Structure formats: C-alpha cells, structure tokens
Amino acid sequence: MATRARRAERREEPLSRERIVEAAIGILDTVGEAGLTFRVLAERLATGPGAIYWHVSGKDELLGAATEVVVAGTVLGGDAGASPQEATRALALRLFDAIDAHPWIGTQLARSPGQSPMLQVFEQLGRQVQALGVPRPARFTAASALLNYILGVGGQNAANAHGQESEKNRTEFLDTVAATWASLDPEEYAFTRDVAEQLRDHDDRAEFLAGIDLILAGIAASRDERRS
Structure with a gap:
C-alpha cells in the first residue's frame, strides 16, 4: 500500500x-x-x-532559465506612480536583495548581457533614464553606469556575505579591517585612516542606495548641463 x-x-x-x-x-x-x-x-x-x-538541453540552458525566473519573479516589481528617481532606487534595491539572496545571479547576468534576464533589467533602467529627461546620446552611458554599479556592488556584497556567513562574523571582519586601517601610516594613508570608523559601522544596503543617489545626482547634473 x-x-x-x-x-x-x-x-x-x-x-x-x-x-x-x-x-x-x-x-x-x-x-x-x-x-x-x-x-x-x-x-x-x-x-x-x-x-x-x-x-x-544542458547546464547553460538551466542556468539561464533559473536566472530568468528570479529576475522576472523577484526583481521586476511594479513601481506605479513612483518618480523616475524612486523607481530606479526601488529597482536597484530589489536587484541588490535578489543578488544577496541568490549570489549566483550577479555572475549569470554579467555573463549573458545579450540574454533576456539582463535585457529586462537594462530595459527597466533605461526607461527610468528616459523618464528623467536624459538626452538620447547620453542614455546608454547613464543606464550602463547604473547597471554596472548595481551588479558590481551587489555581487561584491553577496560574495562578502557568503564568506562571512553570519552577522557576528561580519562585525568581527569589519572590526579587524577598521583596526588595520586606523593603524596605517598617517601621512601615506590619511584618508583611509580618517574613514576607518565609518567602515566599522556602515550598513551595506544604506551605502548601496547612497551610491545610487550619487549616480542619479550625476545624471541629473549632466542632463541639466546639456540643456543649458
């Protein structure tokens, strides 16, 4: 039975x-x-x-299908009514969190720039760049800068988190690195010594979004300069 x-x-x-x-x-x-x-x-x-x-048919097709499921189901949520800046920040954060939850995603997206998942992400970023009023000749550069930052920082964060495996390990790691920075030669590494405490206490997601805001501010400044 x-x-x-x-x-x-x-x-x-x-x-x-x-x-x-x-x-x-x-x-x-x-x-x-x-x-x-x-x-x-x-x-x-x-x-x-x-x-x-x-x-x-094989592992490559399987990896592509898995990437597409994660991108379509987790990353590309709706941002109805949001400003282009808000929509970009929300999309960037969804990508950051998706890469954090699925550390292999960042590599797969970067490995297959001509495939559907990467194109979906690039399309969404590009539409927000258009909505920001960026002149056509500068749109590719603006969208690429956002995409490369998201994949680079998201992938590095996921690699670090995977290696540390716990918040305790992360804290211990940052304490160690911050102490090393603080003990550097004050003339040769004046800046690095100065920000050692910020390294110790920083929040990865908050720093990631701050970087997105810097890029968006640069895009807006470049747009306004081209118009003037």
Whole structure:
C-alpha cells in the first residue's frame, strides 16, 4: 500500500521544466554553480538525468532559465506612480536583495548581457533614464553606469556575505579591517585612516542606495548641463 501511495503521489506532481528550474534554484542558492550537476539535480527530483534532459538541453540552458525566473519573479516589481528617481532606487534595491539572496545571479547576468534576464533589467533602467529627461546620446552611458554599479556592488556584497556567513562574523571582519586601517601610516594613508570608523559601522544596503543617489545626482547634473 505504501508503494502504491508513493507512486500516486509522484503522478500528482509530474516532472516539468518548472519543477526542474525550481529545484535548480534551490541547489544554486545552497552550494552555488559548481554544485549544480544533473546528477545532484536528478537526486533532488528523484528521477534520472535522462528525464531532465527531456526538458532542458544542458547546464547553460538551466542556468539561464533559473536566472530568468528570479529576475522576472523577484526583481521586476511594479513601481506605479513612483518618480523616475524612486523607481530606479526601488529597482536597484530589489536587484541588490535578489543578488544577496541568490549570489549566483550577479555572475549569470554579467555573463549573458545579450540574454533576456539582463535585457529586462537594462530595459527597466533605461526607461527610468528616459523618464528623467536624459538626452538620447547620453542614455546608454547613464543606464550602463547604473547597471554596472548595481551588479558590481551587489555581487561584491553577496560574495562578502557568503564568506562571512553570519552577522557576528561580519562585525568581527569589519572590526579587524577598521583596526588595520586606523593603524596605517598617517601621512601615506590619511584618508583611509580618517574613514576607518565609518567602515566599522556602515550598513551595506544604506551605502548601496547612497551610491545610487550619487549616480542619479550625476545624471541629473549632466542632463541639466546639456540643456543649458
């Protein structure tokens, strides 16, 4: 009876591309890209690798599909009624949080600039740049600056968080680095010594958004200069 019940349960949840991608995301979040193999995925889904290949052709397609699911479902939320600045900040923060939750996402987006997930992100940023009134010749540069900052800082934050694994470890790490900075030669590293305490106490998300605001302010200043 137990065997029949298990078989019936499996029939209720047949193998599908959606289940495969969902399982792949779980593996990627836990062990990263190197740990995602079709053997591991087959074990997770209680099936054979051949059944998976029926739905996806290989690892590259699987990574692309997983990236698209995360981008479409988590990153590209609605910002109805928001100003272009507010919409850009909200989109940037959603990307930052998505990369933090799925550290492999940043690498996948940067690796495939011509694929749908990256194009969706670039399109959304570009539309906000247009809405800010940036002249056409400067739009590519403005949207690219935002995109590169988001992916770079988001990816570095995720790598740091993954390496530290806990808030306690993060605090200890920052304390150590801040102490090192504070002990540097005061003439050779005057600035670095001066900001050592800010490193110790900074909030990653707040600093990330402050950087977005600096870029937006620069875009606005450049736009106004071109108009004058």
